[in-house]
Amino acid sequence: MTHEVRRIVPHATDGVADADTVTWTRAMLAAFLRPRVEPGDLARAAADLVGSRLRGVYETADPAPVATLRSWDSRMSVPGGEVTVDAVTAIGVRATHRRRGLLRAVLVDDLAEAARTGTPIAALTSTQGALYERFGFGLASWNRALRLDTRAAAFRVPEATGRLRTLEPATLASAAAPVQDRARRRHPGSMDRGEASWAALMTGVNLFGGLRPDPVRHAVLWSDATGRPGGYVVYRVAQDWAGGSGEIAVLDLQATTPESYRELWRHLASLDLVGAVTWGDASTDEPLPWLLTDPRAAAPGASREMLWLRILDVPGALGARRYPVTEQIVLAVDDPAGYAAGTWLLDTTDPVEPRIVTTTAEPDVALDAPALGSLYLGGVDPRVLARAGRLEERTPGAAGRLARLVAAPTVPWNGIRF
Numbered sequence: 001m002t003h004e005v006r007r008i009v010p011h012a013t014d015g016v017a018d019a020d021t022v023t024w025t026r027a028m029l030a031a032f033l034r035p036r037v038e039p040g041d042l043a044r045a046a047a048d049l050v051g052s053r054l055r056g057v058y059e060t061a062d063p064a065p066v067a068t069l070r071s072w073d074s075r076m077s078v079p080g081g082e083v084t085v086d087a088v089t090a091i092g093v094r095a096t097h098r099r100r101g102l103l104r105a106v107l108v109d110d111l112a113e114a115a116r117t118g119t120p121i122a123a124l125t126s127t128q129g130a131l132y133e134r135f136g137f138g139l140a141s142w143n144r145a146l147r148l149d150t151r152a153a154a155f156r157v158p159e160a161t162g163r164l165r166t167l168e169p170a171t172l173a174s175a176a177a178p179v180q181d182r183a184r185r186r187h188p189g190s191m192d193r194g195e196a197s198w199a200a201l202m203t204g205v206n207l208f209g210g211l212r213p214d215p216v217r218h219a220v221l222w223s224d225a226t227g228r229p230g231g232y233v234v235y236r237v238a239q240d241w242a243g244g245s246g247e248i249a250v251l252d253l254q255a256t257t258p259e260s261y262r263e264l265w266r267h268l269a270s271l272d273l274v275g276a277v278t279w280g281d282a283s284t285d286e287p288l289p290w291l292l293t294d295p296r297a298a299a300p301g302a303s304r305e306m307l308w309l310r311i312l313d314v315p316g317a318l319g320a321r322r323y324p325v326t327e328q329i330v331l332a333v334d335d336p337a338g339y340a341a342g343t344w345l346l347d348t349t350d351p352v353e354p355r356i357v358t359t360t361a362e363p364d365v366a367l368d369a370p371a372l373g374s375l376y377l378g379g380v381d382p383r384v385l386a387r388a389g390r391l392e393e394r395t396p397g398a399a400g401r402l403a404r405l406v407a408a409p410t411v412p413w414n415g416i417r418f
């Protein structure tokens, strides 16, 4: 059977997606074992895909794809700035067609287009850990679960400051998006949220969730004494208080200042009828325990991998971020796909415009494309990669020099699964 990768540009009329997009969406959901959805609902929900790039692998006789991939351009914060990334998701292969190279076909096609159009990095989150390194992706950030025992939580600053206001689904995006845009600059790896993602955050309606509304979601905006919004939190009632003590699950919490962060947590800790607040996608360095008289009231849980990054254009990617020290270091990058391959001088003598050029000089460090993706946001120490044999120090001490160079002001964090 012959296969062909085809691209679909989704469009919608009166809120209903075109037939190709609906067929693509049905195939994608089946590959992820999602519940079947009523056709009218599916056609309306698929309209959210407008603006995305959809790819399908088609067998010539069948209108439904046997493999799917969705991507779009997203803005991702990096130390000292931000960069456009090719955000990749919804890679699914029909259960009857696995292990025949269809994931490879559809992803290779997407990466080639991203590189051709000058997008320097591709980013994804993965259902499985062993899939994407072979395509040049390196693990670059982790999230960590957090659980606050609200009955044990007393704040070191006892008095609340600022003002809280509840947000309705209709007002969430307009009130919270400017806050998220400022807050995400504080964390490398943090990504912007599209219109559909804001709506799904508040209603719970999303393709993967079977389009069922979640009526127990709430949102609160915090503003400072001057009325300037500084942070918001969206949460759901994970366990009703009828069981004795309720539990709240944070879905998103973004704060632009230490004060807004503290006051949002104070709000969560003060909710009546609630014994615990959990957050599955907190960062690995939440300040919460330091706000409390008893830090044990905030217990960290398991961490799990989040962002995988694939560098497609070395000068474009490394040139988009800033570096904390002046350095000149030569990196030999091995990349069988070719995108990042070469020997590169990274020269940060000019702190505003780092220079990244190919060179014939002897490398200080040799690494592969996934390792470069892992180092990019500053969340992985090159010395650890050297100890794992994943990075070779050709000049003594070079891994340490590289560690100081790629260090970021805060650990990478992206709270938005995609």
Ligand SMILES: CC(=O)SCCNC(=O)CCNC(=O)[C@H](O)C(C)(C)COP(=O)(O)OP(=O)(O)OC[C@H]1O[C@@H](n2cnc3c(N)ncnc32)[C@H](O)[C@@H]1OP(=O)(O)O
Pocket: 031, 032, 088, 089, 090, 091, 092, 093, 094, 097, 098, 099, 100, 101, 102, 103, 104, 105, 124, 125, 126, 127, 128, 130, 131, 134
């Ligand atoms: C970014 C995201 O969307 S993550 C979501 C991934 N999708 C899912 O989990 C949905 C359910 N699973 C599936 O749809 C499929 O099994 C997929 C997408 C994971 C794999 O699709 P396939 O078409 O079978 O993969 P394909 O045959 O192209 O394999 C490509 C390579 O990955 C390897 N591979 C495929 N699946 C796995 C796996 N589960 N574990 C380890 N390696 C794997 C193959 O061996 C092959 O390696 P090679 O090229 O080095 O020899």
